[in-house]
Each structure stands twice: as C-alpha cells, then as structure tokens.
Amino acid sequence: MELNIVHLIPEIILLVTACLVCLLGLSSSDLVRRSCQVLAAIACLLGLGVTIATHYIAVNNGTLQSTQAALVNFRYYNPQFITGLACAIGFIMVLISWDMPARSDPTSTDTRYRGEYFGMMLFSLAGVAMIGKVNDLVWLFIVLELVSIPTYIMVATGRSQIIAQEAGIKYFFLGALAAAIFLFGFSYIYGATGATRFADIREALGGSQMAALNNPLALIGILAVIVGVSFKIAAVPMHFYTPDVYQGAATPVTAYLAFAPKTAGIIAIIAMLSLFNFNYSTPEGYSVMILLSVMAGLTMTIGNVLALLQRNIKRTLAYSSIAHSGYMLVGLAAGPGLVGSTGEVGHDGVLATLFYLGSYAVMNTGAFAVLAYLQGKADAGEDLDDLAGVAREHRGPALMFALCLFSLIGMPLTVGFVGKLYIVNTALSSGRMALAIIVAVNAAIAAAYYLKIIGSMYLREPLYPFSLRRTPAIRAAAIICTVGTIALFFVPTILMLPSWGYNAHDSASAAPLIQPQNASRLGAVTTPASANLRMAIMQSAGSSAPADGLRNTQFVR
C-alpha cells in the first residue's frame, strides 16, 4: 500500500523537464528556445512509457497489489491510470500547443515566452499525474494547487490579447476563492478527526472498513471541499468563470483547462468520498449523495441550456465542459454500487466516472485540436459563422471535428456513447432513476448545439476564404484523438485500466489482482460488435474476481 519512489518516476521526469524547459526558455538562442516543446513532448512520452512499464513489471512480478496506492480505501483503482492518462493527454496537449504562445501577429515567430509556457504546462501535468497517489489532505491541497496555479499563468500569457489577461485575472481570483473554500473544508475535516492522513481520517470515522459519515463537523468539511473543488471541474455552483476563461484563453490553453483541472478535481472528490467509503447510508452520507445528485443535475442542465444560446464555439465548448462535469458527477452520486456485487464497469459509478473522464479527455481534446487547427495563426475564427462551409474545402479537419462532436453527443461508434452508457447504467443500477432521466434529456439538448456546429460546417456556404493553421503537430494531435475516439468504442478496455487494480478491500489478503485468465479475457475484448456484448464480457470478467472479505454495508437508498 505504501508508495515506492519508483512510482513517482513519471512525475519526477515531468518536474525535472519542467525546470529544464524553464531554464532553456531563457536562452538567447532561438533554436534552443524552440527545443522546449520537443523536450516537453519527450518528457510526456517518457512518463507514459515508465508508467506502463512499471505497471507491467508489477503485473509480471505479481507485486501489483502491494504497489497499489489507495485511491479509494476499500476498492482499489489503479492510480497509475491517472498518471498514464496525464502523460498521454499531456503529450497531445504539447502537440496542440506547438505554436504557443500565440501572437496576434500571424507572421511573428516570437518564441520568447515559450519556456515559461511549456514549463508551466509540465508542472501542471506533474500535478495531474500525482493526484491519484496522494494520501494526505496537505498533499491533496499542494497537488491541487500545483495543477491550478500554472494554468493561471498559461491563460494570461498564452495569448497576447487583452481578453486573455482578463481571463487570467478572473481565473486566478476565483480560483483563489475556491481554494479558500476547500482549504476551509480541509480544516474542518482535520478539526473533526484530528488527522490529515486519509487512513487516519478513516480510522477516526469508524475504522478503515467501517468508515461512515456521522460527524457533523466532518460533513461540513467534506461538503466544503466538494463545493470548493467543483471549481476545478467547472460544476455548479462554481461554474461561473468557465465561459469567460475558456473564451479568453488561447485554444490550446482552453483544451488544457478542460482536461487538467477537471481530472484533478474529479479525483479529489473521489478521494473525499472515499474518506467515508462512499457510505451513503448514514443521514450525513445521504446528504452528500443528495448534494452530488443536485449538483450533477444542475450542472448538466445549466451547461447545456446556456450552450444552446452561444454562437462562439469556444464558449459553447466551455458550457459543454460544464455539462460533461455533470455527467461525471452522476457516476459519483451513484457510488461504487453494492460492495458485495462484482465491480463490473457498468455498475460501478466510480469506474464509470473514471472511464468518462478518460473518454472526455480524448474526445474533447480532439475537438479543441481541430478547432486550433482550423483557426488561423492569429487565433481568430472561433465563431459559428467562421466555420461556415469549412467542409467544402477542408474535408479532413471538418470530418474529424464532426466525429469528435458526435462523440461528445454520445453517438454510437464513438467512445462518448460507451461513456454515457456506463454512466446511465450505473445511475439506473443504483436506483437513481431521476438522474438517469436527466442525463438522457440533457444528452438530447446537447445534441442541438453540437449539431449546430456540424451543420454550420457542412450545410452552409463559406462566408470568406479560410486559412488553416498548417501545423503538422496540431494535425497529428487531431488525428490521434479522432482515431482514439473511434477506436476506444471498439476497445474500451484501454480506458478501463483503473479497474485493473480492482479487488477486495484488503490488499494483503486479496488474491492476485490480475489473474492470468482475467488478463487474457481483458486482452481478448478487442472485437466486440456492440457495447452490450462488451458489457456482458466485462461482467463475466469481473465476476471471476473474489467477492470474499467485502464489507457488508447495506446501501438502502
């Protein structure tokens, strides 16, 4: 259960490279400054490689369980998944940011601030990579700030336009306010339990297996943390900044904002809920579940109905980002399901949320990548009218954009469909019928504004000639994400990596987490024709996991 320094190698790589890039950015040589993004990309790939390698070494040595960190106390979700996701998406972010920081003069090749930009991005990525591994409130706070503070700088300096500075200032002040709120929550938790380590807090709340929320002080603390962290994921009631900041920031930065803080925030909320083992059966626990449900419903509805009215694509995608946070919260409100039941992805809300997080990262990053590619070097052209008739001349980018948007809608043959399927399924299997209906209604509302963008690209006449930002790196990022969006529909098991560590509460007494036949079954799921089939296979795979030694908690509601 204790983390080994080996498991921090990816983060160390990212942090060291970040420092290096910051230094190189000061160089007087333009060539050296230009190497910043190359280094950043290499660091991300290296981190990803190390993550996968350590995972497979652990699997081969049979030591996987002993190296698991507790993302959730009584269930083990492999935190290396988040590290891998951060490195992989981080690599794509570096590709999208290839031209950054953007200058208003399209002919400018100014690379003066490049070191800062990529340095900040790597610092933030290191925070995301680390978030799954924290086991202490103090660490949680530091890592959350490590994710966020560089993004304030990225927003403000990513683009030499006044709205970027305005967005940066807004983001910083409101982010500080949100940080104050969740720090306030941490202090209440500490005050109620006298501990900052998660394990100790659980002990104080009734023991690591029996932890339950029955302390009003701890409840207030957890509520405050959830509400405060909802700033990071852009959920109601902390969502106000989102459209302004997303619109103001340069498109690559917006893409990054839609990924990094959101991932960190969701993991932080999972960590908070794991302090009382997702036990929604006590009155206090129940009220947390109600809070999550209400937040989820409001977040998706407000995000979608406001997105309907937008004509600016980045603003639309900002509201859509709010809405997608709502979908993710549904999985958390559903909870991990009955403990005695097997943890197949369709019935484990936490797994469904983690899956959705990964799929959203792929499809949304893809959408922003195409948007960045379609925008000129001047970073203009983010209005619905600017995309009119793009499909006539630029069929490839238009098709990729359309596919990513279809995935955000949740159309079959894209990963977005699988994600929504799991989310709705967990809501139904945990009895949150109302939430499932709200998700369905919202998916319908959301389709309207996504289709409006697609319709603008395909059905309208071009208003003026369109200049592409012909950067191969951005193009590559768009292609990777689009292919991933389609491929992950057929091979969703890649995004189920968090469940690889899934097992009983006690790692010492548990059977090997990856049993050979399990591994082969997971690996074999490469050609299913439908999601249902896949779910059936997942269920059969999950059912072979031992169900002994589990907690007998009744989830009455």
Added chain:
Amino acid sequence: MFQFAAHYSWLIPLLPLIACVLAGLCMWKARNAAHIPPILAMIGSFILALTLLIGISQDPSRAAHLQNNQVFEWFSAGSLHIGASSSIDQLTALYLTFITGIGLLIFIFSVGYMKGDFGFPRFFAYMSIFVFFMCCLVMGNSFLLLYLGWEGVGLASYLLIGYYYPRPAAVAAAKKAFITNRVGDFGLAIGLFLIFQTFNTLNFTDVFARLQDPAFVAAHHTAIYWIPFCIMLGAFGKSAQFPLHVWLPDAMEGPTPVSALIHAATMVTAGIYLIARTMPLFLATPGNTDALDTVACIGGFTSFLAATIALCQYDLKRIWAYSTISQLGYMFLALGVIAPTSAVFHVFTHAFFKALLFLSSGAVMHAMGGELDIRKMSGVRRVMPITHITMLIGCIALAGVPFIGAGFFSKDEIIHAALNSHTPVGLPLGALALLVALLTAFYTFRAYFRVFWGPLELPATAGHHEASPFALDAGHTEDVHSPDTGGIDTVHAKQGHEEASHGETAGGQMVGAGHGHDTDAHGPNDGPAVMWIPLIVLAIGAIGAGYLGYKPAGDWIHHFLNPVLGGYGHAEGATGEAIDRVSEPVMMALGFAIPLIGIVTAWFFFLKNRHAAEIVGANLRPVVRFLYNRWYIDAIYSAAITKPLRFFAYIQSYVDRYLVDGIVFLVGFFPQLLGYSLKPTQRGLLQRYAVGMIAGMAAVIVGILYLLR
C-alpha cells in the same frame, strides 16, 4: 457437359449479378464497354441453362438429383432454416432457358438501341440485376427465395421503368408499377406467413409432401383453403391480371428493351410460374376448385378486357402491352382449368413472339424518333424491310395463324382444355377465349396494316434519335445530318421546324421524312445489325417454338413437362370420366377459321378501305371512347383509391406540420427559454461570479442543514 452444368448451376444467377456490378463499375472508366460483361454473362448463363434443359430432356430422372442443392446456409431462425439452395426441374430449366436466351437477344438488341444514351452502364446494370432476380425466383427451392426474387424483380422493374427519371411520366409509371405490385406482394407475403404457420417450413418439397397427408389437410383446412387465394393475389399483381393490371401498359415508359424483357422473359411470367409451381396447394382439398375457378375466371375476364382495350389504342407499344395482358389471361385460364402444361407452353411461345413484337416496335420507334402513334405513320415497310418481316411474323404468331404462328399451337391448346374442362367455369370461359382469339387477330393486324402498309407517311420526328431526357446525344448522333428531302407532308415538316426551334430535336437540325431513296445510312431504317439480327433469331423462334408442342412433330414440350406438371390434370380427371365436348378436329377447324376471319376483317378496314374504319368508329363513338379510356378503370382507381388517400395524406401533412412539429418546437423551446433566464448569471463581472460562488456554498450548507434537521 450436363454434369458440369449441374454442378455449376449456381452460376446461372451469379453471372448476371457479377455482370451487374461490372457494368456499374464501367460508369467511371469505360462507359461504352458496359454492355460487354452483361452479354458475356448472359451467354454463359444461357449455355448452362440450355445444357441443363437438354440434359433433363434426355433423361428426366436427372432432375431428381438437382433438388435442394444448398450452396450455403443463408440464415436460420428457430425452426426456419433458409439455405441459398436451388431446385432445378423441368419447369425451372425451361424458364431459365428462355429467361437467359431471350434475355440475351434483348441485351444484344439494346446495344444498338441504347447506344449513346447517357445511362448506358446503368441500363445494363439494371437489366442484369433483373435477370439475376428472375433466375433466383425460378431456381429457389423455398417460398422465401422465390419471394426474394419476386421482390427483386419488382425492384428491378421499378428502376428500369423509371430509367428516364427526369421525365415525370416515367417516374409516375415506375411508382405505379411498384405500388400496384406491392398490393399483390402483400397477398403473397400473407400467403407465405400462412404457409409457414401451417407447415412450419417454406421448402417446396416439404410443403407439398405434407399435403399428401389427408389428416394434415383436414386439420388445417381453413388455412389451406385461403393460402391459394393469397398466392393468387401475388401472381395477379406480378402478371398484370385484373384488377392489378393497370401498371403494365404504363410500364412502356421505360426503354423498349425493358418492355420486351418485362413482357417476354421476366416479370409477368413469374405469376404463371408461381401458380404452376404451387399447383399442389391449389389442389390440396379434393373436389374443391374454388381457388382454381377464381384463377380461371380472372384470367378469362382479363384476356377479354385487355383484348377489347387493345382494339382502340393508337400507341403501338400500348397495343402490345394490352395484348400481353390478354395473353397472360389465357395462361391463367389454362392454369385455372388445370392445364398447367398448356399455360407454360404458351408462356414459352409468347416469350418469343412478344419479345419480337416489342423489339420490332422498338426498331420502329428508334427509326421514327420516338413516335409510336399508329395514326401518324403508314407504309413503313418500304423504309424498314427487315423490321417489317419480323413484325409480320410476330403478328402472325400472336394472331395464331395456323401452322405458321407459334401462338396457334399453344393458344388452341388452352382453349381446347378450357372447353373440355371438368370445372363449371370451363365451357363459358372457353367460349369467351374463342371470341378473344378473334379480337386478338383483329387488333394485331389492325396495327400491322396501319403501320406497314398503305401510302408512305412518316412522323416529323422520323430519323431522329428518341429524345432522351438526358440530352447528351445532341452532338454525336449519326442520323441527324440527313438533308431535308422536302418531306411529303408539309404539316409534319412545319411541326418539325417548330420543334427544332424549341430545341427539342437534336442539334437543331430538321429532318423531314425520308422519301424512299434515302433509306440506307440516313433517315429511318432498320438500324444496325445488332438490332435486326436478334429480331431474326426471335422471328425464327416465333415460328418454330410452336412446333415443340405439335403432336405429329413429337410434342416435345408435353413430354418434357409432364413429369412435373402432367399429374394434376389426371388427378382431377380421375373423379369423373373424360369430357369431350369439343373434339380435336372441331377445335382445329375453329383454330383455322378464327384468326383468318380476324385478319381479313382487319385487312378490309385498315388496308382496303380505311375510310370504312373511320365511319364505323364514328358510329360507335361511345364504345370507342369507353375502350380508348381503358374501361375507365384507371379513372375509377384514381377516384376511389388514389384521391381519397391523397386527401387523407393532405390532412396528415397538416397534422404533422402544425400539431406534431408544433409540439416538437414547443419542447425544443423550453431549454432555450431556460437558457435565456439563466443568461443574466453570466455577465462577466468578477465580483458577481465570486458572490455567486459564495452564495452557492451558502445554499449548500443551508440545504444540508435542512436535510439533517
């Protein structure tokens, strides 16, 4: 050779299918070579089919080995196992032979006829798929495969009739054919459901085997009573029998080779095949011939109806279309009086002479620039000598001129069978059929004498290509540079000028009627060799096919078909003694006299004294109008079915537009309304946002405290 053909019999439908794809692919690179794959495929299929036919003819026991040959399992659901399996017996082999053989001749004709047409590859692709589905229909060993071919034939006919889709009439005709066929197909589908429900299988062999068990038949007598009626409806639709006959005359909106294919080799003969194939179902209950009597009555009535309409039509192809309906009526009459061999024999002979008549008409149409009104042309034999001969042979065959025309043998056989039938309807319908034979001879030679004899008179469009709606052949037609020879008819010439000035004729060049000296390369003529050679082959068939059923010549067709179709008549005949109301010599005499009377009458009115025809027509104006308007059947359908449906659809469209759409828009409006009401929360002011966040936090705390109170 036979073993080879038997082993590769599945190639018979497959080759046209492959050809369809290849012809379609020619669309891009080799437009003018699109005819090559279909013709090669048809040659291959024809050779295989002919080998099978000859092989089975030599040794009928061979057919037993060709039953239920499964190529692969298509699908299975519960107790339903459908394989892509073929059953080939005498009936199928005969059908396959004339489908592919006559199809091949029509394909070759089309090469010349469709040359330079915009949709050349598309045309051959559709024709090939037509043949493919027809082969599926006759080769399948189960009702489902038959239905597959059945629907496929309907689809192909829809595509081909609507081939000139920019022309509204073609689109309307295509829709009419398809929808009318749907009515029949609906009946067939219900029949299939009933069969599967009753017999729990769709395989022909299994179904007919069950019928041998009297206990089984008695247990399911209701279903078994009604199944034939359902099947019959399908057959009436596909074979254009009253009341579903209305689509066939309009089907000539397609290119003429399509009409030839529909009328001769494919499509309309499917209905005869269906009933001949499912004859055991019609005879399932001993002593009960209700279904067959219905078939006979409908057939007899339709043949009379169509023959009378054909009397007063002026469009050459339309006359042949009604004659097809009339002849199909004969075939159904034969089926209804349990003489399926005679019916199939007539299908066979009819295939030759009807293809011949249509292709000859096509040649006339080709030469006259798309004009087919028999009032506008006369004496055409002088400019189209070969076409004249082939058309004459076709007319002789259709009229049933003794010993020359193929129709003589097969038609007289049907009438004889009807007159001597055991069924109560046999005698009156046989008498009616005799009358129809007279009418047939009359209207056939009316058209013939009008068009080919008398003073030379050609429509103004003669010599032009048929005005293709695709209008691509304006620059490269070889016929348009014919000089204006002055014309014999100034009125026509004037019309031609007007048309030219409207840009309707190719290249704006005016071509008057050829005057006889102008019959070689330019102006109206017989057309290229690919067009008249198939005509000659068909003409030989139209004379010779009848002798296959001529008793002194060995009566091959009856010997050949008897193993399959011969048993039914005997089974029924066993219940009573043989009837011989009209002996064979008497029938022979009638068969001699009736066509000749008809021809002589036609000769008198339409060649000797055309003025007399006009006088008679003027005196019988109401009758002529009634017949010209096709007994007002189309008008009645329009008023009784189409218009009420259209009115209903009109109302529905308003319901859809205002009620349904209104609700949808209202639903869609709510999210927007919600969005507008929330918009003030996003004014972009930092302080407000901060206040909002704190208020949210406060609301959470208050809400939770309320929950926990």
